[in-house]
Amino acid sequence: MTDTTDTPPDRLSTDPRSDHYDADALQRGVGIRFKGVEKTNIEEYCVSEGWVKMAISKSRDRFGQPMTMKMSGTVEPYYRDIAADADAPGETDAEQAD
16 A cells, blocks of 8 residues: 555554554654644654653663653644755745845
């Protein structure tokens, strides 16, 4: 099954042991805006339920997994390759103006 949609899945996890792990989506590159701020430490998110699990610094549990904290708020996932394509024309226009 090939999914070519421009929206990331409703729920996604970076842990391969999770039922919500999607290697194809992660390889494509998923960015997360949580409460309007770009976050890079998101381990799992759910858009419909409005929560994210964030890694807490470099702390690990006794099994070597990152310690996480679940926070509620507005979750906006996007594919980074689409965002990069959207930024590229704007950069070339600015260069042409100079």
